[in-house]
Amino acid sequence: MYKLTLAELAAGLRAGDYSSVELTEAFLERIESLDPQLHSFISVTGERALAQARAADARRAAGEADPLAGVPFAHKDIFCTAGVRTSCGSKMLDRFEAPYDATVVERCDAAGLVMLGKTNMDEFAMGSSNENSWYGPVQNPWNAAAVPGGSSGGSAAAVAARLAPAATGTDTGGSIRQPAALCGITGIKPTYGRVSRYGMVAFASSLDQAGPMAASAEDCALLLNVIAGFDPRDSTSAEVEVPDYTATLTTGLGGLKIGLPKEYFGEGLDAGVARAVDAAIAEYRRLGAGVVDISLPSTALAIPAYYVVAPAEASSNLSRYDGVRFGYRCENPKDLLDLYTRSRAEGFGAEVKRRIMIGTYALSAGYYDAYYLKAQRIRRLIRDEFLRAFEQVDVILGPTTPSPAFGLGEKSGDPVTMYLADIYTVAANLAGLPAMSVPCGFADGLPVGMQLIGPHFAEAKLLNVAHRYQLATDWHRRMPQAFA
């Protein structure tokens, strides 16, 4: 039953083919036997999961269950969970138990979903390979020597290996889409503000957005139905009505206009990835969509602007880790400054420290205009180019990543090379646009993802465009041999 999708599992529960307790036990057993190798979880919460499963079974017996009640899944370890550690992949928060639940967690609990545990991730969501986790790297289920991507690498690997049928992720510069692509699963980063950031450990607050990661677009729609919506506790939460994302999944694609930005198909794109994405474009033509060549001239500026905006916001957000109120504190501080500087130096890993330093520099006196304001001006150029493109096309399609999964250790010595792994994904964050990754083939035996980007609040359209493709193809149903 681990091969079933979220939709199929929900149907099985509804039909009484199995109970939530049986389902939860089956997934917990898979985690126990397979995760010591994969390392996709930081915490497994078996007892809590079984209690939630029993409650879901009782609700279902009483005839009052939500569609996903009793379905197991996992949370990225960035969402605060009262009573369960929230580490954010950092030594800084290794012993942190939040005194409250994130809104995303509350909503999933209310829907009767069963949390199996909390997944591994790059420390404070900073990374593209999951190698920055204090708890150690995650393997790519398709190749043990390859990275799963990051920062939601644990969520992506757990879903790809079917240790969980779905998981939550967060995406600040590609952290849902890039690991989804590298692990051969489906993931959507909604419009900025669509899903509440309350209780989600902050990295870069004008970019951070949570979203679902699952086998299919239909499963992402089901989970997005649960987590999307206005939250007064998040000051930038969008007061925009949430549609039923499953209602329009099967809408036909006749007349759909797909834009292909030439900047996403140029130099630096792996030939195998290009072939798989080209084949997906051909499939869309067969499905009745029209294809339009477009240009997003500022694409090459997205990474440079992102590596000012994101570190600047991170340096401010992470100033809260001071060794005083919560989180790691160093031994025997000799004075207050020593307490701050050593707690932070010992509690944060190398990449987090680099980004705090870059952000601090970019915001420091004399450099603010040249870096931070310059980056924000470029941010407007990037957003406006997208808005102009969407006057012409309904969605934009391209590769999610320039190459399939790279090797463990291959890029970890060179931050700049690692940053360029997100070259196609960061622009959607700067512009606040919804974007998703959909499996569309293989290159060198590793999964390839295509990226779909839509106008603000067009999640339903993206899910529809992805679902129609998945009805015609079976890439999203392929499973890695070692976990099949």
Place this chain on the structure above:
Amino acid sequence: MSLAPAEVARIAHLARLAIDDADVPAYARELSAILELVERMNAVDTTGVAPLAHPLDMVQRLRADAVTETDRRDAFQAIAPQTEAGLYLVPKVIE
């Protein structure tokens, strides 16, 4: 932009990060490489372009000026490294 060792030490101080002297050259090299990447922004003239802080041009929402939080001091202090009598403890600041 290449960062001098003294500049790295200054940034580390502003960021409240203790750095070993031995690690300064590596930081200088890595941070300089990142700044070089960032400075590709200068290839485009942005004169007259207004900075964009938020992708949706939203205005900050205001809430009613009312007390909404309950007293949860014990829960918040339960996760602190060191507390006493409802206070957070730090090394002595004033002699």
